[in-house]
Amino acid sequence: MAKIVILGSGVMGTAMTVPLNDANHAVHLVGTHLDGDIIQEIKKNRVHPLIDFRLADTVELYTYDQLGQAMKGAELIILGVNSLGIKWAAEMLGPLLSPQVPVLFLTKGLVGDGQNLLILPDALRVLLPAQHRDNYRLAAIGGPMLATELAARRNTSVVITGSDQALLDELADLLRTPYFHIWTSTDQIGVEVCAALKNAYALGVGLVTGWLEKKRGPEDKAALFNPAATIFAQSMLEISYLVDRMGGQMNSVLTLSGAGDLYVTCLGGRNSQMGRLLGLGIPYAEAKVKHMRNITIEGAEMIRAIGPTIETMLDRGELDAAAVPLLRTVVAILCHDAAAKIPWKEFFAGPQL
Amino acid sequence: MAKIVILGSGVMGTAMTVPLNDANHAVHLVGTHLDGDIIQEIKKNRVHPLIDFRLADTVELYTYDQLGQAMKGAELIILGVNSLGIKWAAEMLGPLLSPQVPVLFLTKGLVGDGQNLLILPDALRVLLPAQHRDNYRLAAIGGPMLATELAARRNTSVVITGSDQALLDELADLLRTPYFHIWTSTDQIGVEVCAALKNAYALGVGLVTGWLEKKRGPEDKAALFNPAATIFAQSMLEISYLVDRMGGQMNSVLTLSGAGDLYVTCLGGRNSQMGRLLGLGIPYAEAKVKHMRNITIEGAEMIRAIGPTIETMLDRGELDAAAVPLLRTVVAILCHDAAAKIPWKEFFAGPQL
Numbered sequence: 153m154a155k156i157v158i159l160g161s162g163v164m165g166t167a168m169t170v171p172l173n174d175a176n177h178a179v180h181l182v183g184t185h186l187d188g189d190i191i192q193e194i195k196k197n198r199v200h201p202l203i204d205f206r207l208a209d210t211v212e213l214y215t216y217d218q219l220g221q222a223m224k225g226a227e228l229i230i231l232g233v234n235s236l237g238i239k240w241a242a243e244m245l246g247p248l249l250s251p252q253v254p255v256l257f258l259t260k261g262l263v264g265d266g267q268n269l270l271i272l273p274d275a276l277r278v279l280l281p282a283q284h285r286d287n288y289r290l291a292a293i294g295g296p297m298l299a300t301e302l303a304a305r306r307n308t309s310v311v312i313t314g315s316d317q318a319l320l321d322e323l324a325d326l327l328r329t330p331y332f333h334i335w336t337s338t339d340q341i342g343v344e345v346c347a348a349l350k351n352a353y354a355l356g357v358g359l360v361t362g363w364l365e366k367k368r369g370p371e372d373k374a375a376l377f378n379p380a381a382t383i384f385a386q387s388m389l390e391i392s393y394l395v396d397r398m399g400g401q402m403n404s405v406l407t408l409s410g411a412g413d414l415y416v417t418c419l420g421g422r423n424s425q426m427g428r429l430l431g432l433g434i435p436y437a438e439a440k441v442k443h444m445r446n447i448t449i450e451g452a453e454m455i456r457a458i459g460p461t462i463e464t465m466l467d468r469g470e471l472d473a474a475a476v477p478l479l480r481t482v483v484a485i486l487c488h489d490a491a492a493k494i495p496w497k498e499f500f501a502g503p504q505l
Numbered sequence: 506m507a508k509i510v511i512l513g514s515g516v517m518g519t520a521m522t523v524p525l526n527d528a529n530h531a532v533h534l535v536g537t538h539l540d541g542d543i544i545q546e547i548k549k550n551r552v553h554p555l556i557d558f559r560l561a562d563t564v565e566l567y568t569y570d571q572l573g574q575a576m577k578g579a580e581l582i583i584l585g586v587n588s589l590g591i592k593w594a595a596e597m598l599g600p601l602l603s604p605q606v607p608v609l610f611l612t613k614g615l616v617g618d619g620q621n622l623l624i625l626p627d628a629l630r631v632l633l634p635a636q637h638r639d640n641y642r643l644a645a646i647g648g649p650m651l652a653t654e655l656a657a658r659r660n661t662s663v664v665i666t667g668s669d670q671a672l673l674d675e676l677a678d679l680l681r682t683p684y685f686h687i688w689t690s691t692d693q694i695g696v697e698v699c700a701a702l703k704n705a706y707a708l709g710v711g712l713v714t715g716w717l718e719k720k721r722g723p724e725d726k727a728a729l730f731n732p733a734a735t736i737f738a739q740s741m742l743e744i745s746y747l748v749d750r751m752g753g754q755m756n757s758v759l760t761l762s763g764a765g766d767l768y769v770t771c772l773g774g775r776n777s778q779m780g781r782l783l784g785l786g787i788p789y790a791e792a793k794v795k796h797m798r799n800i801t802i803e804g805a806e807m808i809r810a811i812g813p814t815i816e817t818m819l820d821r822g823e824l825d826a827a828a829v830p831l832l833r834t835v836v837a838i839l840c841h842d843a844a845a846k847i848p849w850k851e852f853f854a855g856p857q858l
Contacts, residue, residue: 296734304727307717307849309735333735333849364660374657377773381649382662382686385765392759402755406745407853411764412738418768420730496660496686500760 153177154227154326159219159241161187161194162448163203164258165232167299171332173208174305180222181207182214184233184240191215202447205303216244223248228256228326231276234448235261235348236457238272242279251284254319256312257292260347261454264461269398271344273314289319294343294409295335296416302332309333311408313343335408342400346391346410351451353387354417356478358424359485362431363492379494380418386478386499387414393475393502423451430485431492452486459487475502506530507580507679512572512594514540514547515801516556517611518585520652524685526561527658533575534560535567537586537593544568555800558656569597576601581609581679584629587801588614588701589810591625595632604637607672609665610645613700614807617814622751624697626667642672647696647762649769655685662686664761666696688761695753699744699763704804706740707770709831711777712838715784716845732847733771739831739852740767746828746855776804783838784845805839812840828855 153176158165161183172179183191191213194200198207214222223229229249233241238259249255255276263275273290280288291314302308312320312327312334320336328334337343360379391414392405404410418424426449429439436452462483465471473480477498484490506529511518514536525532536544544566547553551560567575576582582602586594591612602608608629616628626643633641644667655661665673665680665687673689681687690696713732744767745758757763771777779802782792789805815836818824826833830851837843 296731296738298728298731301727301729301731304725306727306729307713307732307735307847309731309738309849309852333852335853360660372657374654374659375651375773376654376659377769378649378651378654378662379660380772381765381769382660382761384768385649385662385759385761385763388759388764389756403742405759406738406741408735408738410738411741412734415737415768415771416730416734419733420728494660496662499662499686500664500688 155225156180156228156230157182157222157226158230158232159244160184160232160234160237160259161190161200162232162234163200163299165230166200166203166207167303168230168232168258169207169211170205170303170305171327171329173210174329175327177326179208179211180214180226181211182219182222183216184237185216188215203300203303219244220248226253228254228323230256230258232258235259235272235450235454238263238275239279242276246279246281249280249288251287252289254289254291254323256323257290260294260344260351261450262345262348262458264458266461267464269458269461271341271348273340273344289316290314291319291323292340292344292347294347294413296408296412298416298420305331307331307333309335309408309412311335311337311343313337313340313409315340337404339401339404341398342395342404343409345395345398345400346404347413348454349391349394350410350414350417351421351423352455352479352482353391353414354421354423355427355430355451356387356482357383357418358427359383359431359482359492360494361424362428363494365428366432382499383478384414384418389500389502390476390478393472397471422447422449426452433492435489436486455482455486459483472502474498477501508578509533509581509583510535510575510579511583511585512597513537513585513587513590513612514543514553515585515587516553516652518583519553519556519560520656521583521585521611522560522564523558523656523658524680524682526563527682528680530679532561532564533567533579534564535572535575536569537590538569541568556653556656572597573601579606581607581676583609583611585611588612588625588803588807591616591628592632595629599632599634602633602641604640605642607642607644607676609676610643613647613697613704614803615698615701615811617811619814620817622811622814624694624701626693626697642669643667644672644676645693645697645700647700647766649761649765651769651773658684660684660686662688662761662765664688664690664696666690666693668693690757692754692757694751695748695757696762698748698751698753699757700766701807702744702747703763703767703770704774704776705808705832705835706744706767707774707776708780708783708804708808709740709835710736710771711780712736712784712835712845713847714777715781716847718781719785735852736831737767737771742853742855743829743831746825750824775800775802779805786845788842789839808835808839812836825855827851830854
């Protein structure tokens, strides 16, 4: 039994209380500065407003200003903030985090500084106090884990990644339950790039659905699996290219962090729902406000954040435009309100891997 | 405009009449010896009993005994027989096929001779008349193409594979339409092994669905995407291993023939439906007779046919048992009526690729 703090009471952070509680840990859930209403709501009836299950009575609840109290004696910090909240998290954790306490990222994403892309653990590390910078023990989770299913104790398989195999083994042993299956991988770049990109590419799979729904006649009820599968395949190829470019390994693309997470995100995710709205021709800002106002669309938010960096890398020839026609399409739609259009002829034309 | 003969009036062979007709070819659809009722039914009202669309009036219909008449002057033969019908097809085509007329396989599968696995074009070639054996021009289609969607003119992307790039280009130009997107690949082993195995692995994805439906309480309505995604990822890894073992290339695994076709088959296929029944604990013979009597379950039929060959290859150490736990599970269930059980702990344990 360990004392574990989860920072961020979104659906994923909240769902994680279930396996942690089942593994007999003392679970402390801390809302961010944006989660005040959620923590209040959970305190009332032990149910999160966006994910329908009852939190165990033993889970202790905190607001962000109580983080110091929550972290006292904590043996593991799990980071469940939005990917745009890394800077905030660094400011909050900086003064409180002792370097020997591991930080595990539930948060998935990439950060762009205008010139290059960074995985989140690397982005956090440079924001933490300089004197301990090289000593922080950071790891991250990848793989197909929809929050609602994890909370319902569905068999869920993930991979914990980081550079220190001993830490990975320690974390896997800590978190494993009979339904929460855990593997480890030191291919941090591969796992993290897959985990981040799958949101953007699932949005692409949704895109073709919306695009075809709009084009077809009202009497046409045939499914849209063939076109979606084309986008899925092109996504796998582009993810492989990008992982390879950034120094990750093919094994991560083929397994839980790549193929598995892309699959689950296409089937059950919010990103593919947003993609469908974009494919119907609704501009992002309107789709967000009218249809998905209070929902975080990780893929869309990440692409809006890193789109300019990707465009710079394309301009400089660091990314091959022919290898990523789908990514370019998604960037154009999300960053420049370009019309939804599927570039069929450009697919499968990049360099062979 | 070319004269094209499709041998086999199953759903896929029949759906292919749509793009061929749209590409202005003269289409001749020939039923096999098992398709007599289907041809009669289509002749009555131009609708196939198992796929709901109206055949173009220009498509000419034949029974198998009229194959010689149909093939007179044909410029392309498209083979749409069941994978178990290759021997029959060889006997029918042998006396009629001139070696310069290309044969394109819609049929996907593998054949086992007890010792080794063969892709279908190789299996057909050795059954055709010996004097022309090396001259026949064989090619095959892979990729995500559900028949109902192709017939509805959904954007469908496929890859034509064979050893002769000039033939592949010729076929692609012949078959392409604005919604039927065609790529080519000379990685015949990779494309064909993916195309065959995806049926068996989609059955595995269905399996976990049935297995969990049976285990969970009636009040538990959470989706099953997390466990299905685990199986999907393990499937991708096992397919990569098997393609590599047989001499194919990773690019085929990552693209239309691998990731794309596995995705579409999991979502829309008959194999995943059969998998679900097996996961519920219904033995294959009973599931087939009671629930899917007149439906070809390619994955199940193939595994029952090649299961003994796979077991021999495992026994001889030609396949690494640790690399294919899911395939071993599917073989055990289909060939030996083993209880449905998901070997979670054995996943992702094979050799790194």
